[in-house]
Amino acid sequence: MLTTAQIKPISYLKANAAEVLQHLTECREPMVITQNGEAKAxxxxxxxxxxxxxxxxxxxxxxxxxxxxxxGRVHTMDEVMDMIRAKKKNK
Structure with missing residues (x-):
């Protein structure tokens, strides 16, 4: 659930870009950016x-x-081992 600290208007991002980046790096919580009251990013x-x-x-x-x-695209372990052994013999 998002807290109000994680929802910011685009004007806040524009004015505080460095602080926002630092907060994102330290807290590792996503931030929702709004424009005209609507979540945009x-x-x-x-x-x-x-x-x-x-x-x-x-x-x-x-x-x-x-x-x-x-x-149904499966093989038993024995089938797989037989295929591997056959490939090794052909080398």
């Missing part, structure tokens, strides 16, 4: 953004894996 520090992107990538991999399972 979310700012966050780079480390938090990168962590979010990594999490999304992992979730996408999990979803792709689940889709493969649901579609």
């Amino acid at each position: 979310v700012l966050q520090d780079v480390a938090s953004y990168e962590k979010t992107q990594e999490t999304l990538a992992l979730l996408k991999i999990l979803a792709m894996g689940q889709a493969d399972v649901d579609a």
Whole structure:
């Protein structure tokens, strides 16, 4: 849940950009920027953004894996080991 400290008008961002960046880096909490009383953007520090992107990538991999399972595109461990052994013999 956002607190009022995390919601700022664009005029505040313009007047206090350095302070906002420092706050984002120290607190690692996103800040919602409003324009004419409406939420227009979310700012966050780079480390938090990168962590979010990594999490999304992992979730996408999990979803792709689940889709493969649901579609029956799976192999038993013995089948996989046989495929690996066959590749090694062909080298």
